[in-house]
Amino acid sequence: MVMVSCSLSHKGISSCMLTAVESLFQRSLPSLSPTRQAHAGLLKCGLVPGDARHTSKLLAFYAGHRCVADVEFLSRSVTRPDPFAFSGVISVLVRSHLFSAALSLLPCMLSLRLPPDPFILPAALKACAALPSLPIGRQIHALSLVGEVSSDRFVASALVDMYLKCAAVADAYQVFDEMSEKCVVVWSSMIAGCATHGRTEEAFQMLDRMRSSGVEPNLITFNGLIVGLNRCGRPHETLPLLRRMHSEGFELDEVSVSSTLSAASDVEDLTMGCQIHGYVIKTRLETKSSVVSALLDMYGKCGCADEMIRVFDTVTTPDVGSCNALLAGLSRNGRVDDALKAFAEFQAQGIKLNVVSWTSIVACCSQNGKDMDALQLFRRMQSAGVEPNAVTIPCLLPACGNVAALLQGKSAHCFSLRKGILADVYVGSSLVDMYAKCGRITDARVVFDAMPSRNIVSWNAIVGGYAMHGKAKDAIELLLSMKRNRHKPDSVTFVCVLSACSQAGLTEDGERYFYEMQRDYGITASVEHYACMVSLLGRAGRLDEAYELIRKMHVEPDGCVWGALLSACRVHNNVTLAETAAEKLFELEPANAGNYVLLSNIYAAKGMLDEVDRVRDTMKTMGVKKNPGCSWIEIRNKVHMLLAGHKSHSQMSRITEKLEKLSEEMKRLGYLPSTNFVLQDVEEQDKEHILCGHSEKLAVALGLISTPAGTPLRVIKNLRICGDCHAAMKFISKFEGREILVRDTNRYHRFEDGSCSCGDYW
């Protein structure tokens, strides 16, 4: 390569350049970098490789290295083509699953007036089938007719398969019927294709026709039928077919059993799964990695995590696929600690984990309430050099939203833009949700508006975002927009709209949509809808109507419904109904400290201090453990009492002492409510609104006893709502001198000028 690099400036040495390229290609496995240098050298010397020999070699070389951009670039510069080389390159690209790249060579071939080659067309058709792209497939069909190669056995078979995969069954039949000689391959294609498109009767008839025409079906024919039955929603028919294959003397392979196991997983049929497992053991197919994965998946989906682990433990050398199946199964069954442990073990064993493994573990954490772990694992994934894909991003973003890691979420946005995956409906929807949860509803809307395609989840993300921000009018406007765009709102959409109406006090609108939802959309009201309605009526002061609605519910009211009533009672200080709601809540959620605290709040506001003590005693007797949030509520409660002047000076000092103790305890536990919250001063009347209006989202209010001289009451506003990291950090820094602990210091970075930021760049 010394020769190559030193010769770039001199045209006269161009022959040396060519020799250098030649010598590179003569090696059996030339490396990428020197070849690129050589190619660049040729271009710099003005020697665009017009020579068919060099072009072909370079094309094949880049295709083999999956360098799509180089292939496309080079193919455009070809002047004297070599049909054989093109054929090889297309095949290489198709085998590497670079279907679009393979098809991108076709226009070039056409412009060069290369004759349609029966060796190129099947590979190109395979690419059309895989994408799928019916228009290009049809063009290739036309090309084969012009070139009179359409009757070629391979071309015709590939055409049939392409049409089936592109869901053009009638076209497939036409080509198939015109074939004079039908081999086992094209019969198999038709059978699998018919079954996939739900034409199962035809598929079975075709199996008989095939036999009577003298062609012997093979294992692939039957396997294709199993896969088709599974895909068209007839998974229960796969096991009888497996038995039939066995009785006809077919030696089943890993494809047969793993496909049937997949059918059992889809319908969560444990009995069927166990029968196949028995068969697997008998036939000793359990050593096949695809069978292991399918078994793990089946047990995981059937809720048998322990059995799944037992299967995994029998594998001596698990491959990455089996590891991934185990991680997914553990995650599905909520066994997040086991998943984390398994993941760490895989790493310790040196198993080469891939993007699926990392995505699975990130998803496992973000779906099981371990948001910080999800973010940390994602950073480790990047350190390990594993590049995220379009699946990873929607797995990561909920964690960003939950802990308001806006910068990391933004980075995911930029990454998606760079990698061209922003158009993915899952990526887009999760970005909308993340921005909304991080307090950036405007950004959420910008992403939503730019989405090229949307599904119900995308709509629900933006409607839910507006609901979360208390922007009920916008939520309603979007609901109307959905109607205009002929997108049918679902149950979740209405939960969002009703919740928004409830928070904004749009009582009449809420009532109307609750009615419309049932009448116009046939959606049965769920407990979530009822909880919103109870909250809606309760906030409007219509507590008796709210209670009446609960009594008339045709589903059993749960803790959320009674909780909504209790919260409404807190707003209007209705002790009688509060006691009724609390009684139900203590039955339904005996260990939920929040309910006890809420009731004691209501008593406290009414000055019923003996009752407050009684509730506290009940908590003690019941052994209810307070969570940190409750402790903070209790602190706030005490502050309320101090401010309300219900206690004498000596009592006040005891309360203050108690507050200090509680604060110490919180610090000892390492909790600071401010990790997720922005702290803002608010007026007393707003405070009440915020506390009640966003009680779930805002977590708790914190009364900070700050100076001996006074008792400034600070209310925490959720970062999700206002998204102002800097304000949060300023507040934290202001109070840090008073030894307030900041948990997860990794998330916070203090700049020299005293300002702060949270999240990390990546």
Added chain:
DNA sequence: GTAGGGTTAG
């Protein structure tokens, strides 16, 4: 050179 598969996803 044409036909069949398991594991990740809002």
